[in-house]
Amino acid sequence: MENTVTGKQKLLVCIAHLSYFLSGLGFVVAPLILYLVVEDDTFIKEHARQALICHVSLAVVFAALAVLGFLGGLAWLIDVVIGIVYCWYSIKATLAGCRGEGYVYPFMDKSPVTKWVK
Secondary structure: OOOOOOHHHHHHHHHHHHHHHOOOOHHHHHHHHHHHHOOOOHHHHHHHHHHHHHHHHHHHHHHHHHHHHHHOOOHHHHHHHHHHHHHHHHHHHHHHHHOOOOOOOOOHHHOOHHHHOO
């Protein structure tokens, strides 16, 4: 990926990664729309892909922990810790995109979602 990014590219990368802070399914829908709509810009498409993989994986983990939370235990604490950690990684990914660099979320290369989003 090239190191010179336009203002539009920076904005779209920010939307893809920082959509993590949207409520409901917005954090999945925003990178999905960018991934599907932007075809001619590999920089934006790859950042949208990484954000989509991370956000879908987190949605599945959060849903599983919500079910486990109803059964008791400390699932809610694990949920909070994971949320804070990936909040940090979303910010790091955004900053990397604004510098014109690529970013791969930690632990996401093993996610089954990577098989669906190529």
